[in-house]
Amino acid sequence: MFKNLATVTLPGLALCLLFSCSSKKNTANSETASTDSEATAGSIKLITLDPGHFHAALVQKTMLSQVDPTVHVYAPAGEDVQEHLKKIEAYNNRPEDPTQWKETVYTGPDYLQKLVAEKKGNVVVMAGNNARKTEYIKTAVEAGFNVLADKPMAINTQDFTQLKEAFATAKEKNILLYDIMTERFEITTMLQREFSQLPEVFGELQKGTAADPAITKESVHHFFKYVSGAPIKRPAWFFDVTQQGEGIVDVTTHLVDLVQWECYPEQIIDYNKDITINSARHWKTTLSPSQFKKVTSLTSYPEFLQEGVEKDSMLGVYANGEINYQLKGTHAKVSVIWNYEAPEGAGDTHFSIMKGTKANLVIRQGKEQNYKPQLYIEPAKGTDLKAFETSLKNSLAKIQANYPGVEVKQFKDGWQVEVPEKYHNGHEAHFGQVMERYLKYVGEGKLPEWEVPNMLAKYYTTTKALEMARGAK
Template identity: 50%
Template sequence: MSNEPLMEPIMSKYKMRKNIVTRMAASIIAAFLFQFCNSPKEGQMTEDQSKAAIQIVSLDPGHFHAGLIHKSMYPEVDSTIHVYAPEGEELRDYLKRIAGYNERAEDPTAWNIEIYTGDDFLQEMIRQKAGNVMVVAGKNDRKIDYILAALENDINVYADKPLVINPEGFQKLKKAFAIAEQKDLLFYDIMTERFEISTILQRELSMIPEVFGTIEKGTLENPAITKESVHHFFKYVSGAPLIRPEWFFDTEIEGSGLVDVTTHLVDLVQWEVFPEKALDTADVEMLEAELLPTSLNYEQYELVTRKKPPFENGETLDVMANGEMNYTLKGVHAKVSVKWAYQAPEGTADTHYSIMRGSKANLIIRQGANESYKPVLYVKLLEDQAEALEKAVLTDLQGKYPGIGLTKLETGEYKIEVPSSYSVGHEAHFAQVTENYLKYFKAGELPDWEVPNMIVKYYTTTQAFAAAQ
């Protein structure tokens, strides 16, 4: 199989000279690329969206999440994406991904792309100011600097996690939020896991005292809330094998196992235990944190990156991708852990486990073989409140989530039955969180608790990283 990217002939034929490219030249190449991979099919949206409220600029899209945002279209968003990036495989992968969405048979998108490449891509984005919202998903070590540059130049920010990967970055993050507040700009990170239905229902039931009671305080050995996830370096995205950039395995750039995927889990701890309540960094006490490696052999590295490994055959690359932290949040003990394997066994996938321990019930999410590797919520009652649980699920929550049900198992636990229409999958969550951002953009503000809780979230992850050192 050839490793030559689809866009290679186009990009090489129309390669722009770095630092001296004119806007006209960029437009000519963008028009050619659009003709090649973004031609609308019959029935696609073709009306002029130049007056849309939001114009997106995509900066240095080095992670596949940058493309997933555009798997759907939004009425409020201009159909032209202005891309500023260095030339290379990451840009080509991003273009191919969006071209695939434009050319798919079912519900195709109609994105137009205008591209600027060159070493001064950040400066050119600021100079042109072609959009009012910057999307950034890529190298995590420099992401906060991109964010600061955008905010300092009056551009709103919609950023993939993690925003920062170390305590030094956290100090810059606080400055970024201060600038956003001063300039009345919307700065938000992409928390897709809030839209997973099993997590939503876990949160809903935890807020019903008749079922859950109150959250336990827990202990270091038996936390009140636990969030664990298992991920894989080799996977399929939008039906194609995911090619990871080489820097993904450099924790100085990508971040370690305590500051990357853990961002989602720490966010869920806050979102579920203290729903819609503003938190403070003083509420966090880091107790323990640990980093452990996942080892890749020569063949595995070569397959997932399509590059020659930077080590000899017979050796391995140890990636500090696994992290576990134990901490308290306002006195409630929480445990968060992330594990990475190379590839999931046949028929399996990334998995999530969670438990919230209440005074009347435990709310447990499992995603193993018994659940066909789909997240399922179970309720273990600690008192005789079956009637209250039935009312909560079959009556109280039916208005928000029609069709959910309840089954009592032989184990004594209750399984929350959820129609398949709610299980849209990880990729679809990007459209859901983007629609949420658009709602906040139109309103001109975030909920009062979002910014302080984003600060607390990244304080927690970076404190765990510092503790593990």
């Protein structure tokens, strides 16, 4: 179906998958990094590089005034790019608030070189197969493009070395390299961070121990689930850790990011001095042939997955991982677990606890919470509950100044934070929020000073932990 040197345009409401050659140039799209003090209407021209993950489409789920509706896609021919275009088509065709994207797609074998040569935009979005992700980032940055990349930006220590070089080049060229950290926009996480900044309620963050960390985060994900109302179809390479990355360097990226973001907000972290990894481990999730077929639509395992096939034709994937480490002397533990499918009525879940000298801040998302994240404030043992309640209610105005309508109600072990429904906008909406924040930075021409060193600290933690987990066999 796909032809070399092929280009296709997706205008508004129609998707054509029959690609034809096009030599037209758009000189208006030839600039690279924006240095304007603010991004004006249509000044951001997106390029999507090799989309293979649904996150690539989610950044386009809504229109933004700064973004030109024409998006140039460069990718190898195949099912990944087709699936991406189908999602964009669905956004364009939805009955409520349809988008108006016009996708111009190039699928020649020299797609990466073509992207660099044509310079059709100023922001490159990457979300897909991670085997070449760091190489893509480095190439795009060296060519002068701003880059918004899905996690992970590095899946091993070799990639981390390349990533450091990419950040150095970005600094030299005054362009912005940034990753998509959607979990910073989850309201219970945001409020956990806010309450931890109230010494009269939280006290001070404990230091903890390796056996009893001061902060623990656990994320449970599922291979089969629904995205934008439809069953997800995952590419076979998603189950190959050399292409997707192990769980300990993939989803764990979010957890490590949140530990840094919540424990030491807006503080620079130096991975050479501030991080000590105590232990790391990884383990497999197994899928049956029928489960693999349901989530990929494939009737057999491709050759590159054969190494992971175990007895009874079960496929073992190193999707799970745990890191026990210290950040500026604070003990933290993060873990990611992948199951095949969630229980009825459930989805991906998150657990988090921050331990303060006066109270613990706990996010739970289990059956008792109807699988919706809830934040609890649990006073330390021996606390005078009446005095604590007075401090809590006196301090609540500081939270309400930024989050009007947030309240607390007492329950058996403390207080539950009641959050108005308007703040629960869902995981998919967070991609648009990340994009909006990133475009603000592009318009300003800079990231906050702590973001780059903390991204490096994050990927040092995950890739070093992977190295340790594999060495621990």
